[in-house]
Amino acid sequence: MIKQQVKSESEPSTEQGRRRSMADYLADNVKAIPPSGIRRFFDLVSGSKDVISLGVGEPDFVTPWRFRDAAVYSIEKGRTQYTSNAGMPELREAIAEYLHGRFGLTYDPAKEVLVTVGASEAVDLALRALVNPGDEVLIPEPSYVCYSPITTLCGGVVVGIETRPEDEFKLTPAALRAALTPKSKVLILSFPNNPTGAIMTREELLPIAKVVEEHDLIVVADEIYAELTYAGKHVSFASLPGMRDRTVLVSGMSKAFAMTGWRMGYACGHPEIIAAMLKIHQYTVMCAPIMSQVAAIEALRGGMEDMERMVESFNQRRRLIVQGLRDIGLPCHEPQGAFYAFPSIRHTGLSSEQFAERLFREAKVAVVPGNVFGKGGEGFLRCSYATSPTLLQEALERIGKFLQTL
Amino acid sequence: MDDLRLKILELLREDGRLPPSTIATMLGVDEKTVREAIADMEKKHVIVKYGATINWSKVDDDKVTALIEVQCTPERGRGFEKIAERIYLYPEVKSVYLMSGAYDLLVEIEGKTLKEVASFVSSKLAPIESVISTKTFFILKKYKQDGVIFEELNGDHRLAVSP
Numbered sequence: 260m261i262k263q264q265v266k267s268e269s270e271p272s273t274e275q276g277r278r279r280s281m282a283d284y285l286a287d288n289v290k291a292i293p294p295s296g297i298r299r300f301f302d303l304v305s306g307s308k309d310v311i312s313l314g315v316g317e318p319d320f321v322t323p324w325r326f327r328d329a330a331v332y333s334i335e336k337g338r339t340q341y342t343s344n345a346g347m348p349e350l351r352e353a354i355a356e357y358l359h360g361r362f363g364l365t366y367d368p369a370k371e372v373l374v375t376v377g378a379s380e381a382v383d384l385a386l387r388a389l390v391n392p393g394d395e396v397l398i399p400e401p402s403y404v405c406y407s408p409i410t411t412l413c414g415g416v417v418v419g420i421e422t423r424p425e426d427e428f429k430l431t432p433a434a435l436r437a438a439l440t441p442k443s444k445v446l447i448l449s450f451p452n453n454p455t456g457a458i459m460t461r462e463e464l465l466p467i468a469k470v471v472e473e474h475d476l477i478v479v480a481d482e483i484y485a486e487l488t489y490a491g492k493h494v495s496f497a498s499l500p501g502m503r504d505r506t507v508l509v510s511g512m513s514k515a516f517a518m519t520g521w522r523m524g525y526a527c528g529h530p531e532i533i534a535a536m537l538k539i540h541q542y543t544v545m546c547a548p549i550m551s552q553v554a555a556i557e558a559l560r561g562g563m564e565d566m567e568r569m570v571e572s573f574n575q576r577r578r579l580i581v582q583g584l585r586d587i588g589l590p591c592h593e594p595q596g597a598f599y600a601f602p603s604i605r606h607t608g609l610s611s612e613q614f615a616e617r618l619f620r621e622a623k624v625a626v627v628p629g630n631v632f633g634k635g636g637e638g639f640l641r642c643s644y645a646t647s648p649t650l651l652q653e654a655l656e657r658i659g660k661f662l663q664t665l
Numbered sequence: 666m667d668d669l670r671l672k673i674l675e676l677l678r679e680d681g682r683l684p685p686s687t688i689a690t691m692l693g694v695d696e697k698t699v700r701e702a703i704a705d706m707e708k709k710h711v712i713v714k715y716g717a718t719i720n721w722s723k724v725d726d727d728k729v730t731a732l733i734e735v736q737c738t739p740e741r742g743r744g745f746e747k748i749a750e751r752i753y754l755y756p757e758v759k760s761v762y763l764m765s766g767a768y769d770l771l772v773e774i775e776g777k778t779l780k781e782v783a784s785f786v787s788s789k790l791a792p793i794e795s796v797i798s799t800k801t802f803f804i805l806k807k808y809k810q811d812g813v814i815f816e817e818l819n820g821d822h823r824l825a826v827s828p
């Protein structure tokens with residue numbers, strides 16, 4: 260029987276008989292998240308031809324064949340099942356060994372390592388496991404774009420801490436102290452940083468650790484760019500005295516091993532936190548895809564040379580872009596990690612968005628305006644140098660000519 | 666060889682047209698150092714030649730390439746040097762390698778036609794006194810050369826802008 264639809268003036272009804280607007284159905288937490296600035300720029304840029312994109316947040320290397328081959332081989336052998344929720348034991352062991360060998364960290368693969376769908380899921384799980392409504396999450400900015408919306412989804416309160424070019428976009432203990440309140444609970448540390456390329460040395464991290472201890476904070480350390488450190492060796496926050504159990508280490512295979520599409524990440528930390536994260540993970544995603552886990556084992560066990568070759572290549576291009584940007588008159592601090600340069604365009608008088616949009620339309624170079632990365636990003640551009648040297652130089656030339664026209 | 670020179674060689678092998686100034690920036694050293702290193706390596710014949718890697722199958726004027734396994738008797742006191750020389754002096758011979766294993770020399774020959782290559786083997790190579798036997802293998806298709814995959818579905822598959 261077909262239901263008769265009764266329309267009344269007061270109830271905005273649709274042909275399906277709904278009495279609320281679609282937006283009314285949506286959860287308030289979701290509505291509270293502003294639309295993504297990167298998304299907007301993506302829509303503007305995508306589909307256009309002859310554009311050189313320095314807007315890409317992933318390596319220009321295809322995943323090394325030996326990792327891909329391992330996955331292909333496992334598919335051929337019919338390994339297409341679920342794995343244990345926390346990830347294949349062999350992979351968790353490989354992760355623990357890798358972290359021990361590279362960064363001197365010690366985690367028990369049985370209880371302290373969780374394999375996730377990208378570092379993205381690991382950040383989500385960590386914040387969901389830690390944040391109660393009203394808890395304040397401290398986020399040094401400019402930063403990668405996911406921390407603030409996930410905090411909002413958890414009902415947490417985002418407290419952005421502006422890092423400044425004078426400090427090479429590092430977090431200072433003074434800035435951290437100034438942002439603390441009795442409700443402060445979680446500190447996000449994301450170094451090497453996307454978008455600024457900033458890193459933090461052991462000497463710079465120690466006073467941060469002191470504040471963390473004094474104020475009894477817990478740290479989510481997103482160290483996905485750890486291997487992409489070009490000045491000295493990356494120091495993992497969890498390796499500092501007293502910080503291991505206060506830190507949820509988040510990382511993944513995307514950047515250093517050129518495995519973005521595989522969605523392979525992991526989290527390590529205190530067994531109680533990892534157990535809480537696992538609880539969410541087992542109900543929401545069950546387990547990460549087995550093929551990707553197999554490829555990740557190959558990468559961690561036999562892929563160091565491939566990884567180091569790619570890191571060396573990024574470093575060469577880093578020097579090229581920094582020099583190039585300075586040569587055409589864009590002040591640029593030296594990015595010492597990740598694969599982004601973050602030049603200032605303040606002297607042009609244009610906003611980041613205006614500059615990026617005009618640069619795209621008039622010079623056919625795509626970059627990401629700095630303001631989308633939160634506080635302190637206005638007046639800067641994120642230029643990814645994960646692009647061939649030839650294209651980088653061509654892009655720099657175009658930006659240089661564009662600057663002449665301003 | 667020092668690390669810097671190795672890095673210079675690796676960059677040049679990938680792109681022989683990279684100017685010294687770019688190489689210098691990429692390696693974080695000054696241009697003079699790079700120029701001197703390159704000049705020295707050219708002088709010492711470490712760098713022997715700058716060329717292009719060409720996919721000849723895309724050129725109308727196609728070429729025929731064959732690999733020939735040559736077994737031969739070494740000469741007393743000179744080993745294979747003299748025989749190798751007699752072979753490599755022919756311009757149609759593109760490369761000659763001394764091999765371990767079942768045969769001695771691997772010779773790469775390029776010609777315009779199958780017939781031309783075959784006749785080179787029978788009239789020039791096989792009659793050399795110390796050559797015991799030859800086996801000729803024609804190359805039907807080159808998939809990859811000098812580290813470059815010829816028919817790669819190339820292009821950047823990445824999204825133009827991503828976080």
Ligand SMILES: Cc1ncc(COP(=O)(O)O)c(C=O)c1O
Pocket residue numbers: 316376377378379380403449452453481483510511512513519522523524828
């Ligand atoms: C700082 C940072 N964390 C996490 C991610 C997400 O990585 P994954 O691909 O592992 O989800 C990115 C990707 O851009 C990133 O830049």
